Amino acid sequence: MDEPRYWQPGPSGATGGPGVEFLGVTGAATGPAFFGVTGATGPTAGTVQSQKTHRQYLYDRARVELAGVSDGMIRLVMFDVFHEFFNDSSLWLEAIPGQVMPGVKYYYLVPGQPQSMGDNVPEGRIIGLAGIVQANHFGISADMPEPPVMRLQFAQSNEVSVWATVIKSVKIPHNNELPDVPYWVVNTYEPYILAGIKGMLQLQTDKPYSDQKMGQLNYQRFRQGVNIGRVRAMCRNSWGGQAWAYPQQFRTASQRGWGVAIGNNRMF
Amino acid sequence: MFDTVGGYIRDVRTVLQDRVIPYRYSTHSLVRALNMALMDARRIRPDLFIGYLDAVPQFYWSNAEDGAANEDGDADDDDNPTWQEYVPMDLQFRPAFVAGIVSYALTRDQEDIEDERATGFMKTFINTLTGVDVTKGKQPPKV
Numbered sequence: 001m002d003e004p005r006y007w008q009p010g011p012s013g014a015t016g017g018p019g020v021e022f023l024g025v026t027g028a029a030t031g032p033a034f035f036g037v038t039g040a041t042g043p044t045a046g047t048v049q050s051q052k053t054h055r056q057y058l059y060d061r062a063r064v065e066l067a068g069v070s071d072g073m074i075r076l077v078m079f080d081v082f083h084e085f086f087n088d089s090s091l092w093l094e095a096i097p098g099q100v101m102p103g104v105k106y107y108y109l110v111p112g113q114p115q116s117m118g119d120n121v122p123e124g125r126i127i128g129l130a131g132i133v134q135a136n137h138f139g140i141s142a143d144m145p146e147p148p149v150m151r152l153q154f155a156q157s158n159e160v161s162v163w164a165t166v167i168k169s170v171k172i173p174h175n176n177e178l179p180d181v182p183y184w185v186v187n188t189y190e191p192y193i194l195a196g197i198k199g200m201l202q203l204q205t206d207k208p209y210s211d212q213k214m215g216q217l218n219y220q221r222f223r224q225g226v227n228i229g230r231v232r233a234m235c236r237n238s239w240g241g242q243a244w245a246y247p248q249q250f251r252t253a254s255q256r257g258w259g260v261a262i263g264n265n266r267m268f
Numbered sequence: 269m270f271d272t273v274g275g276y277i278r279d280v281r282t283v284l285q286d287r288v289i290p291y292r293y294s295t296h297s298l299v300r301a302l303n304m305a306l307m308d309a310r311r312i313r314p315d316l317f318i319g320y321l322d323a324v325p326q327f328y329w330s331n332a333e334d335g336a337a338n339e340d341g342d343a344d345d346d347d348n349p350t351w352q353e354y355v356p357m358d359l360q361f362r363p364a365f366v367a368g369i370v371s372y373a374l375t376r377d378q379e380d381i382e383d384e385r386a387t388g389f390m391k392t393f394i395n396t397l398t399g400v401d402v403t404k405g406k407q408p409p410k411v
Contacts, residue, residue: 068399070358072318176319208399 054186055178062197068208069201072176079170079179081196081222085189086127086169088226091233092182093130093165094118100140100152100160109148111168122180124168132164185229192225270362273327274351276302280369291334293373295345299329302355305368305393309361313397316358327353364396 062074086092095117096109112123126148132140141153170179199218202211269275277298286292303326310317310324317324329350345351371389374382
């Protein structure tokens with residue numbers, strides 16, 4: 001009860017109980033063990049700072065290449081492009097550790113947890129559920145009828161440590177800030193995202209930077225990047241890999257007639 | 269610097285050749301011209317007013333404040349608080365507002381000769397904001 005809980009059980013959920021416990025490591029402040037490192041301590045909440053240089057680079061490129069465009073319009077279009085990119089590619093994932101409580105089916109997921117795997121910085125906004133697995137990689141059938149509320153198909157009889165992998169998208173920035181996204185996404189997909197920003201701006205009419213032909217070309221290039229990102233996300237950025245799963249008879253959880261369920265950490 | 273009301277008006281007076289007190293163009297009329305230019309810009313380029321779309325920045329300067337005695341006794345305008353008020357605008361579009369203010373000031377003149385100059389400054393104002401050359405109403409080149 002004293003430890004912060006990263007999942008908030010729904011109204012019918014149990015209250016109280018111990019803090020999160022996962023991968024044999026007890027205590028919410030302790031991070032997961034990665035690749036044989038036992039008890040690696042995760043960063044403390046609030047100590048992780050997002051980087052700005054990658055977004056500033058995109059911002060400056062657009063300002064330089066599109067004469068006459070206002071800074072405010074670039075910021076708006078940057079949000080539109082990121083929004084479309086993450087919505088359509090589903091490549092911004094965060095695996096949030098938590099406890100499934102006995103008898104509780106609904107969980108309100110909160111992104112941006114320091115103990116999460118994947119992209120927890122920036123916080124972002126949950127738009128979908130990619131799957132939920134126990135620590136031993138057995139899946140639990142669940143869906144997300146309305147983000148960020150996760151619904152289990154069946155209530156568990158015991159308290160179970162799990163990872164819930166959520167799909168995230170960009171949040172609307174405050175005031176004049178640039179939209180915040182994971183730095184590696186810009187590093188990896190910069191040509192496509194820049195093309196998206198330029199394309200969407202060029203497709204506006206009666207502006208000094210209007211250019212229907214180049215706008216269409218740039219927008220198509222952006223959509224190409226969305227497709228590349230989506231395929232890579234399905235393979236979890238593994239080269240030559242394809243979505244892989246145990247044969248069906250090995251599965252212990254069925255998703256027949258239900259929403260998202262996964263049997264391993266490579267497929268959902 | 270073109271980031272305050274005073275910054276704009278100081279340069280506008282240079283263009284208008286009106287830097288010696290008593291002024292030909294009263295300060296309150298130039299502040300009103302700035303307000304008009306801002307409202308016009310809101311129509312032409314609303315993206316310049318993101319964050320201010322529902323309340324275009326406007327500035328107030330009464331007739332009585334023109335040339336009023338002030339702290340340093342020079343009857344200048346820079347002691348008025350409005351003089352230092354910030355005018356939110358992207359850097360690259362600030363020169364347009366000098367042309368816009370000058371245009372509105374000249375338009376109010378009774379001198380016929382100023383009409384062409386006012387039109388020219390208005391075109392500069394619009395062209396700088398839109399980046400599109402406005403030729404409608406321009407005089408044909410003399411041959």
